Amino acid sequence: xxKPENIVGGANxxxxxxxxxxxxxxxxxxxxxxxxxxxTLTPLQASFLNAIFSVIIxxxxxxxxxxxxxxxxxxxLVMLLGLTNAIGILLQYxxxxxxxxxxxxxxxxxxxxxxxxxxVIIMHEKLARSDIMPIILTLLGTILITNFHGSINSYFGxxxxxxYTFFFALTNMLAKKNIENVETNILLLYNQAISAIIIxxxxxxxxxxxxNFNSGVISIFGSAFASGFLGLYLxxxxxxxxxxxxxxxxxxxxxxxxxxxxxxxxxxxxxxxxILGGALIIIxxxxxxxxxxxx
Numbered sequence: 001x002x003k004p005e006n007i008v009g010g011a012n013x014x015x016x017x018x019x020x021x022x023x024x025x026x027x028x029x030x031x032x033x034x035x036x037x038x039x040t041l042t043p044l045q046a047s048f049l050n051a052i053f054s055v056i057i058x059x060x061x062x063x064x065x066x067x068x069x070x071x072x073x074x075x076x077l078v079m080l081l082g083l084t085n086a087i088g089i090l091l092q093y094x095x096x097x098x099x100x101x102x103x104x105x106x107x108x109x110x111x112x113x114x115x116x117x118x119x120v121i122i123m124h125e126k127l128a129r130s131d132i133m134p135i136i137l138t139l140l141g142t143i144l145i146t147n148f149h150g151s152i153n154s155y156f157g158x159x160x161x162x163x164y165t166f167f168f169a170l171t172n173m174l175a176k177k178n179i180e181n182v183e184t185n186i187l188l189l190y191n192q193a194i195s196a197i198i199i200x201x202x203x204x205x206x207x208x209x210x211x212n213f214n215s216g217v218i219s220i221f222g223s224a225f226a227s228g229f230l231g232l233y234l235x236x237x238x239x240x241x242x243x244x245x246x247x248x249x250x251x252x253x254x255x256x257x258x259x260x261x262x263x264x265x266x267x268x269x270x271x272x273x274x275i276l277g278g279a280l281i282i283i284x285x286x287x288x289x290x291x292x293x294x295x
Contacts, residue, residue, distance in 0.1 A: 016241030028257030031101030053224035082194020091164035098157030105258030144277030
């Protein structure tokens with residue numbers, strides 16, 4: 001006897017939500033790990049190593065699962081996916097080299113704004129009336145959390161932090177267009193491999209091929225595993241069950257996780273605006289889950 005359609009749909013939505021919550025928790029480790037790596041590496045070197053480690057990890061998983069790797073180099077969307085991801089990785093390391101990890105994580109919440117715009121303009125996902133208030137609460141909470149931290153000392157770092165969120169939102173939108181036709185691991189492999197090639201060419205052109213292999217490399221490997229493989233894998237799996245827009249609203253919880261992971265290493269003031277912003281984001285996510293379940 002088959003399960004009622006509404007129960008199956010609710011189970012799928014819950015699965016998508018948990019996949020994306022897990023993705024947010026894992027990827028929130030990366031600002032701290034990336035900041036540690038900046039002690040011995042340049043942003044360009046760190047970006048290259050991040051992409052290379054991500055390729056190695058993903059390829060190992062593909063071989064373990066005995067998956068066949070098709071030739072996707074003629075797929076324009078896959079190639080564009082790698083390009084936007086390469087730009088996003090590089091800008092992310094530039095921003096973390098200039099700002100503290102908490103600030104990078106907080107400015108990274110502009111991602112939700114870009115993701116919403118792209119989902120409506122390019123993905124043609126419609127906004128339901130029940131979505132409007134959770135979106136407003138999410139954006140308001142993001143603004144409050146972004147304003148709570150006052151140690152920012154570089155306008156270029158701020159610009160880089162905001163810009164990398166746009167390119168990651170664009171990358172994930174392109175992934176959404178490909179995920180139905182390509183296995184998640186295969187898409188991740190091409191994504192990171194193309195990024196590594198692009199960044200590697202830039203690395204050679206500016207003559208930064210001599211690396212200082214100290215503690216920064218270990219941090220890069222951890223970052224690559226968290227954001228380049230496991231975090232993205234969980235995110236892409238979640239996209240199979242919930243919309244691109246809703247998946248990225250869940251990612252608004254990122255500042256809370258970044259704060260928790262950064263607290264032992266960096267002094268972060270627990271201000272009223274941070275608490276209020278975090279509460280608004282949590283309320284919006286719960287509201288969104290209820291609205292999605294009813295639909």
